[in-house]
Amino acid sequence: MAIKKKRAADSQELDLIPIMNMVTILIPFLLMASSFVNLAVIDSTLPAIGAPTEAQDEPDTPPLNLKVLVTSEGFTIATDVAVLPSAGSDGPTVPCRQSGCPGIESYDFEALTTLLSTIKDEYSHEENVILVPESHIRYDIIIMTMDATREDATQKEQYTDPNGVSSMRDKELFPYVVIAGGGQ
Amino acid sequence: MARKSTRRNGGNEGLNITSMMDIMTIILIFLLKSYSTEDISVTPSADLVVPISSAEKAPKLAVQVVVSKSQILVDGVAVMSLGTATDPVSGAEVPSIPADEKQGQMIQKLYEKLLTKAETAKTQAQRTQREDLEFKGEILLQCDSTLPFSLIREVMYTAGQAQFSNFRFVVIKGGG
Numbered sequence: 287m288a289i290k291k292k293r294a295a296d297s298q299e300l301d302l303i304p305i306m307n308m309v310t311i312l313i314p315f316l317l318m319a320s321s322f323v324n325l326a327v328i329d330s331t332l333p334a335i336g337a338p339t340e341a342q343d344e345p346d347t348p349p350l351n352l353k354v355l356v357t358s359e360g361f362t363i364a365t366d367v368a369v370l371p372s373a374g375s376d377g378p379t380v381p382c383r384q385s386g387c388p389g390i391e392s393y394d395f396e397a398l399t400t401l402l403s404t405i406k407d408e409y410s411h412e413e414n415v416i417l418v419p420e421s422h423i424r425y426d427i428i429i430m431t432m433d434a435t436r437e438d439a440t441q442k443e444q445y446t447d448p449n450g451v452s453s454m455r456d457k458e459l460f461p462y463v464v465i466a467g468g469g470q
Numbered sequence: 471m472a473r474k475s476t477r478r479n480g481g482n483e484g485l486n487i488t489s490m491m492d493i494m495t496i497i498l499i500f501l502l503k504s505y506s507t508e509d510i511s512v513t514p515s516a517d518l519v520v521p522i523s524s525a526e527k528a529p530k531l532a533v534q535v536v537v538s539k540s541q542i543l544v545d546g547v548a549v550m551s552l553g554t555a556t557d558p559v560s561g562a563e564v565p566s567i568p569a570d571e572k573q574g575q576m577i578q579k580l581y582e583k584l585l586t587k588a589e590t591a592k593t594q595a596q597r598t599q600r601e602d603l604e605f606k607g608e609i610l611l612q613c614d615s616t617l618p619f620s621l622i623r624e625v626m627y628t629a630g631q632a633q634f635s636n637f638r639f640v641v642i643k644g645g646g
Contacts, residue, residue, distance in 0.1 A: 302491055309494040316501035324643035325512060326525040327610065331636055419619040422557050422564070426521040426615035428622075429641055433524045465626065465637075 328432055330463050350412045352405065352460065354398070356419040356431055358387050361398050363405070370401075390427055395434040399459070403438045406459045415460035428465070435460050512612060512640065517541075521615040523641035532608035532638065533587050535580075537625055539565050539614050542580055544587065550579045557618065564618045575627040584609075584632035609634040 355362040360378035363370040370379045380401060384392045406412070415435045419428050441457035512520055517538035536543040541551040555566035567577055588605065595603045609629050613622055626637060 302487055306487060306491065306494065309491075309498055313494070313497055313501065316498070316505055320501050320504040323512065323514070325520075325529050326523065326641055326643040327527050327529045327638040328523060328525045328641060329527065329636070329638055421618060421620035421623070423619045424615065425613050425617045425619065425622055428619060429521040429523050429615070429639065432639075437524070439524070465623075 328429070328436075328463070330432075330465055349414070350409050351416065352409075352412060352414065353416045353418055353466075354402075354431065354435060356417065356423050356427065358420060358422070359385075360387065360394065361431070363398075363401065390424070390430065393427060393430070395430055398431070399434045399438050399440075402435055402459050403441065403457065406438075406457075413460055414462045414464065416464045416466050418466045432463050435463060437461070512642075517614065518612065519615050520612055520640055520642050522644050525641055525643070529610065529638065529640060530608070532610045533584070533591075533634065534610045534612065535584075535625065535629065537611070537613045537617060537621065539616065542577075542625070544580070544583045547583075549583050550577070552621075564616075564621075565614075566618075566621055567624055572624065575624050576631060577624055577628045580625065581628045581632050584629055584634060588633045605633075606636060607634045608636045608638060610638045610640055612640045 351366045353364045355364065355378070357378060360381040362378040363380070380394050380397045382392045383394055387393060402415075417428065417431060417435075419431075436459060438457040438459055442454045443457045444452060445455040446452040512518070514520070515538070517540050518536065534543075534545050536546075539552070542549045550567075550571060552565045553568040554563045556562070557564045571577060571579060588607075591603075591605045595605050611622075611625070611629075613625075629635075629637070
C-alpha cells in the first residue's frame with residue numbers, strides 16, 4: 287500500500303504513449319492521402335458536331351471570331367475579315383523572339399497578352415477565342431497560349447462574384463477557348 | 471542538488487517524449503491541411519508530365535483519358551500503345567498513333583472504349599433520374615506536355631465522335 291502511494295506521487299505526468307501510437311498511425315495515412323500537386327482544368331468545347339441549331343436572330347454586331355494561329359514562326363491574330371499585320375515585317379502578328387521558335391521560351395506570350403488586351407478594350411463583350419495550332423506544335427505551348435489569351439496578369443479589374451462580393455482580379459481577356467483543327 | 475539529480479536518474483521515468491509529441495502534432499496538422507479529397511489524381515512519370523498553367527478552375531469527376539508518350543489510358547485502363555513518327559518540321563521522333571489503328575483522324579480502339587463509357591453514363595443517368603449524373607459529354611484530358619498537336623487533335627476528334635465534346639485539359643496549378 288505504501289509503495290503504491292509513492293508511485294502515484296512520482297508519475298504525475300500524463301501518459302502520452304497511447305496518443306503517440308495513434309499519431310504514428312495517422313501520419314503515414316495522411317502522408318499517403320495528401321497531395322502536394324494542385325490540379326486545375328481548362329475548359330474547352332468542340333465546335334458542335336451534328337445538325338446545326340435553328341438560326342438565331344442576327345445580332346446587331348456580328349461576332350468577332352477572334353482566331354490565334356500558333357505556328358512555328360509565332361502567333362498570328364486574325365478575325366473573319368482581316369489578319370492583324372505584324373509591326374515590322376509581313377510575318378506573323380507576334381513573331382518569335384528567335385526565328386524558327388526553337389523552344390517554348392522563344393514564343394512571346396507577353397506580347398500576345400498585351401495585344402489581346404488592347405483588342406479586349408475595343409471589343410469588351412467578346413469572350414471567345416479560337417486557337418488554331420499547327421500540327422507539330424507542342425501541347426505545353428498550346429496550354430501556355432491559352433493562359434496568355436485568358437487573362438492579363440499585369441492589369442487588374444473590379445470583379446463581383448455570384449455572392450455579390452466584389453474584389454480585384456486579373457483582367458479577363460477571352461476565357462472561352464475553342465481549339466480548331468488547324469493547318470497541317 | 472546531488473540528491474535531486476540522483477533521484478531523477480534513478481527514478482522510473484522512462485523516455486521524455488514531450489518534445490517528440492510536439493513534432494508529431496505539428497506534422498499531423500500540416501498533413502491534415504494538405505489532405506486532399508480531389509476527385510482526380512495524376513500519377514506523374516517520365517512518360518506523363520502534365521503542363522503547368524495559371525488556370526484556377528477546380529477539376530470535377532468525369533471520364534479520364536490519359537495520353538502519355540507511350541500509351542493511351544481510359545479511366546486507368548490501357549487502351550492502346552503509341553508508336554513514333556518523324557516530325558516533318560524539326561525532324562525529331564514524336565509519339566503518334568500507328569497508321570493501322572486509325573481511320574482518317576479516328577482512333578478506332580479509343581472510339582469503341584469511349585462509346586461504351588458514354589452509353590454506360592447515359593443508362594446510369596436514365597435509371598437514376600439524378601440531375602448530377604446527367605451525361606454532359608465531359609472528358610478530362612491528361613496529356614504529356616511534349617505531345618504534338620496532331621496527336622491531341624486526333625484524340626479530341628475521336629472523343630467528339632463518341633459524344634464527348636466538353637474537354638477539360640488537366641494542368642498543374644502554378645506559374646502565371
